[in-house]
Amino acid sequence: MVRHASPRLKPRRGRVPAVALAITAPALATMGVLVLTGAVSPGPAALAVLAMLAGAVLVVRPHLLDLAMVEQATRDMAGNRGRPLGTPEIIYSSMARAQMTAVQDMRRALEHRLADQTARAESNALVVDALTDPILLIDSHGTVTRVNAGARALFGRDGAGRPLSALLREPSVLEAVESVLTGGAGRMVQITLPGAIERECEARVTPLSQRDTDGAEVLLTIHDVTKLVRMERMRADFVANASHELRTPLSSLLGFVETLMGPARDDAEARERFLPVMLEQGQRMQRLVEDLLSLSRIEMNEHSAPTDVVPIPDLVRRIANGLELKAEAKGCTLAVDLDPALPPVWGDADQLSQVFQNLLDNAVKYGRAGTPVTVTGGVVAQGPASMPGSRRGPCLHVAVRDHGEGIAREHLPRLTERFYRVDRARSRQMGGTGLGLAIAKHVLTRHRGALVPESMVGEGSTFNVYLPLASDTLAIAPPPEAGSATQTPRETVMADADPDGTARRPDRTGPAPHSIRPP
Ligand SMILES: Nc1ncnc2c1ncn2[C@@H]1O[C@H](COP(=O)(O)OP(=O)(O)O)[C@@H](O)[C@H]1O
Ligand SMILES: [Mg+2]
Incomplete structure (x- = not known):
């Protein structure tokens, strides 16, 4: 009559007779009184008692079996034994069935919550x-209980289960953790992590509001601020350098003015001697201010890629022409060996002029007297690793080579830093600002290109410029002022309707070829 999910399930031993006895107890007592008073004879009374007990057992047993099942199901749930949720069919007792359903609902809800x-x-x-x-995460004994992937990468292993001091030998951090564990407030400490490249970090030690399940009480996070520190240092250096660069010619200029206003007031010969020097110092300050302004202008639009199409051979040739006198004065030749048919690049003609102006000027300036400066180039299948990955397709490569004293290897990576000079006195004496290569680097970054200097001491230097090509297949619209029909990039750039470009850009600082905009 009753089918249960578990065939072994039984009511507890002795419980069925005990309950049957309890149910029949009033009837049994009545029967006893009737036998004692002689109203019923003992034989039939005994029969009646047995019949009552048997009936009670038959009625009670299935109920108790149902209850035993509910009890077992509840225990299973409490002990989370993970038994599958069966559907025991409790036919006899509707009350037990309702209870069983409630227990199963609760178990399902708990399982959902757990999942x-x-x-x-x-x-x-x-x-x-x-x-x-x-x-x-660190517990009260200073043991690391858990780490994230970043920490595993930093320490090169999973530090969980090890003392913090075995992973990080930084006394200030260990002290901060100790202090927080003994009730102190959270702290932030600056640390330097050793390694091939030292890293400046901020280690933040924070108490957890309550102990976590692994017993951790303190959270330690390490934030790498190397870039920020470096930038801050660079900013401070830049301000100091710029001020210093300006102060030198300014004090010299003021010195001359004071002399001319004082002791040499009526000294015509001194005036003749001083004025050219004063002019030179003023020009030096002007060059510096112009370079600083262009650097800040370039930085401001560094994130917007240029959209003009620029023919590099044309542009380089113009710059070389402008430098011919200076080269001649040193007995140098300036040879531009660039095929005019080289494909154009996306660019900002003014900015690219600044780059090549400085590279050619440097080559003439730092080249040995009487040696040639050559500019060669072509298309290469792939740019150098320093170019942004997505642009490392075919590139235009232009190499500016001189035969000067060259640059020692250790200086090469620093050449594009602002005001960095290999020989400070020589650069100044030659009228340099020390900003040319920094400007070149920023311009080429904006052009998604690269500048790669190569040099051998005693043999000279080569400055390699890489620029992504303007797509050959791109349909180029004619510039509005040209008013002609659609032209190819080559044709358009050769036709120069505005040779010095002043009509298009009033802030132009150097010669630039005509350029056109894509649609
Ligand atoms: N062709 C070169 N040969 C040797 N040294 C060079 C060359 N070009 C640049 N340098 C070095 O790099 C430094 C930075 O160049 P740049 O930024 O153009 O400044 P500068 O105003 O001095 O020309 C120069 O001062 C010089 O020491
Ligand atoms: Mg220069």
């Missing part, structure tokens, strides 16, 4: 792992 919490914990772990900053 939800597990998923949430897993997703939290994923998020913490995805954070690039190293994160460590």
Whole structure:
């Protein structure tokens, strides 16, 4: 009459007779009184008692079996034994069936909640792992209980289970953790992590509002601020350098003015001697201010790629022509060996002029007297690794080579830093600002190109410029002022309706070829 999911399930021993006895107790007592008073004879009374007891057992047993099942199901749930949720069919007792359904509903709800919490914990772990900053959880003994992927990468191993001091030998961090563990407030300490490249970091030690499940009480996060520190240092250096560069000619200029206003007031010969020097100092300051302004202008639009199409051979030749006198004065030749049919590049003609103006000027300036300066170039299949990955397709390569004293290897990576000079006195004496290569680097960054200096001491230097090509297949619209029909890039750039470009750009600083805009 009753089918149960578990065939072994039984009511507890002795419970069926005890309940049957309890149910029949009033009837049994009545029967006893009737036998004692002689109203019923003992034989039939005994029969009646047995019949009552048997009936009670038959009625009670299935109920108790149902209850035993509910009890077992509840225990399973409490002990989380993970038994599958069966559907025991309790036919006899509707009350037990309702109870069983309630227990099963509760178990399902708990399982859902548990699954939800597990998923949430897993997703939290994923998020913490995805954070690039190293994160460590530390317990009251100073043992690391958990780390994220960033920390594993930093320490080169999974530090969980090890003392923090075994992973990070930075006394200030260990002290901060100790202090927080003994009730102190959270702290941030600056640390330098050793390695092939030292890293400046901020280590933040924060107390957890309550102990986590692994017993952790403190959270340690490490944030790499190397770039920020470097930038801050560069900013401070830049201000100091710029002020210093301006101060030198300014004090010399003021010195001359004071002399001319004082002791040499009526000294015509001194005036003749001083004025050219004063002019030269003024020009030096002007060059410096112009370079500083162009650097800041270039930086401002560094993130917008240029959209003009610029023919480099044409542009380089114009610049070389402008430098011919200076080269001649040194007995140098300036040979531009660039095929005029080389494909054009996307560019800003003014800015690219500044780049080549400085590279050619440097080559003449730092080249040995009587040696040639050559400009060669062509299309290469791929740019250097320093170019942005997406632009490393075919490139225009232009090499400016001189035969000067060359540049020692250790200076090469620093040449494009502002005001960096290999020989400060020589650069100044030659009228340099020390900003030319910094400007070139920023311009080429904006053009998604690259500048790669190569040099051998005693043999000379080559400055390699790489620029992404303007697409050959691109349909180029004629510039509005040209008013002609559609032209190819080559044809258009050769036709120069505005040779010095002043009509198009009033702020032009150097010669620039005509350029056109894509649609
Ligand atoms: N062709 C070259 N040969 C040797 N040294 C060079 C050459 N070009 C640049 N340099 C070095 O790089 C430094 C930075 O160049 P740049 O930024 O153009 O400044 P400068 O105003 O001095 O020309 C120069 O001062 C010089 O020391
Ligand atoms: Mg220069």
